[in-house]
Amino acid sequence: MNPAVVFENVTFSYPESDEPALKDVSLVIPEGSFALVAGRTGSGKSTLLRAINGLVPHFSGGTFEGRVELQGRSTIDQPPRYLAGVVAFVPQDPDASFVLDRVEDELAYAMENLAVPPVTMRRRVEEVLDLMSLAELRDRSVRSLSGGERQRVAVAAALTAGPRILVLDEPTSQLDPQGAEDVLAGLQRLVHDLGLTVVLAEHRLERVAGFADLAIVCDAGSVSAGEPEPTLSEAGLGPPVARLARLAGWAETPLTVRDARQVAHRYRLPEPDLAPRFRQPPVLELVGVGASYGSRTALEDVSLSLSPGEVAALIGRNGAGKTTLLRCATGLHEVSKGTVSIAGDPPEPGRTIALCPQEPGTVLYKDTVVAEVAATFAARGLLDRDKVSDLLNRFGLAAHASDHPRDLSAGEQLLVATAAIVATGASVLLLDEPTRGLDPESKGLLGGFLRDFASRGGAVMFATHDVELVAAVADRVVLLAGGEVIADGSPSEVLGDSHVFSPQMTRVFGPGWLTPEQVARALVPS
């Protein structure tokens, strides 16, 4: 097969940086492959993706050595705009990349620039609107869409230009499991039917590993590539089924639920422990809460309570009302009916209840991490060095204490923002999609913090699309649909009963089995 992308001894450093972001990278991505780019935050994934269409080095600056070729055309000789017909790029944050206001116009933008004849444009826009299930949103303003809808628009806008190579940086980070599956299956269909080459970075390997036929692993600027199974195993990466294989010492490493089942039937498991947990009296209570945006109803008659010591996960489709529920509970969005109370009083954001917003960048304004956290303490009239450093330790941020928050990776920024919010001292902590863009390591750190926060008598509720995080961290799951609570119970009950929201262990071993660690401890050969 002809190569679609070729890296030849590429070494690249960002301006004012001593450490190269890419070190002597040589890589061939064959035409018509679905390539998965994996690796820790800060390992060079985004840089590698941006080097494919020439944004690195044309927009980043810095020193670039070596050569990148796309179907024989070098990215160095011409700016990215002349490669727009060959390669399309979907950045991590679709919001800032939208140029036009209406969905339909946004989809046509690249084609207009490429002087595609109007008749062809009409046809392609219609095709892609159907492929990405966006037909109903065609006249909407992109700024009024939900996070997941925006992400689908961004992918669609890249597809219309008819590129031969499609590069995507975490394109499903804001999508619910079904939405992510649909987008990825759509991409795979394009790979199979049209010979498109897809290069996609993702942390949540459980979503993508089954689709990929090439794995590219980045580690501190070095890159290795090959068949997905051995390449990911060697790097210690993989979905939960692969982790189970490592923990249980299996000879083969499955990457999908289907592969794992074939190994699993050689083992058996006891009945899972489903003892109900003891609950303390609730601290946060929502009674019959309704909320709306203009004429659009977002929540309908939601009753929900949260007790000290609990870590509850809020799950549901994109647009189910998760964010609105968190905002109502915090007192940021006015409820149209019902009541919200914290220990009997109305919620006071920043005092009795804390909410970590989706975008950590809105929180950060100081020059150092330590000053950022100290500023919140100072607002309460407390400035205790020990408390600040204790909090930094609990988030694993002590090593970054004097770094500039905006120089950190997206995942680390999120931890800093969370620490700055937690410092308000509120005993109820809410988080809105806290693991967007986090690598497994940071995710583990955050999960550990949430459990620790709850064990000290705090109450936690987080909205997420990450069912594996729910399985690992939550002891209660609330499922929202169309603005109503449709299930509320233990993870075993709610996730075990669901087609879409079940973690890999539940899919392989049945309800009650949630994490690889839990399964590995109980597994016996049959």
Place this chain on the structure above:
Amino acid sequence: MHPGAWIVWAACAGWVAFSTTNPFYLVVLLGAAWIVHASHRREGPASRSFRVFLLFGLWAMGTRTALVFLGTVEASSVTLALFEGFRLGVLLAVFGTFNSVTDPFGILRFAPRRFHEPALASALALSLAPRTIAATAKVREAQRLRGFRGRRWRMLPSLAVPVLENGMEAALTLAESMDARGHGSGPRTRYRPQAWGPGSWVVASTASLGAVAFLGAVIEHSGGLSPSTFPLEWPEVSSVLLIAVALLAVPALVSDGNDS
């Protein structure tokens, strides 16, 4: 509505505000700007630009008047300052309406090729206001969540730094995105070009008529465009000019569907 019709409307409304300090004309113009905003505003944060520019206008008016108190305070000079401040405020409100009803990049698409670069610069500048408004709202919320309360000036760094930094990052991402999607790579085509239909004709022609009436009044020195404040006199009002200003509210009666 064709974006060109909105440019004509904004230019005419701006000219009317510029040509007079008579508060009676200005109050009608302000009403026209509000009703046009209310009937044609876009979805999302852009629709907030009218309110933001109105507040900005009030602030400008306040500042203009406060300056008088630095010198000799007389009824005449205070009135003059109020009139001029009000004109500035109405001008800003007109700009706010323009921002709330049009997509700056929509104007970019409609610009002829040879004006592409200046149009791009204007579109970027125009999009700055709604983007900043949206960013400010988010950051204000983040401040509340951190328990920051108290004096505004002490909170300024925690507001300004994230708004500016996020704004810079967003501008860079946008520039990258435009380039990566082939912006400026050569001749371009237009997707479903917006028709200049009857609705656009009505908007552009009524707005022009209003502006021409004011041009006539400026040339003739009639209609009480600049009421005397020295000595202080009750402003003269011409019914023809009142009707001319009211013409700028006509877009409110035209639905967006009329052009398609």
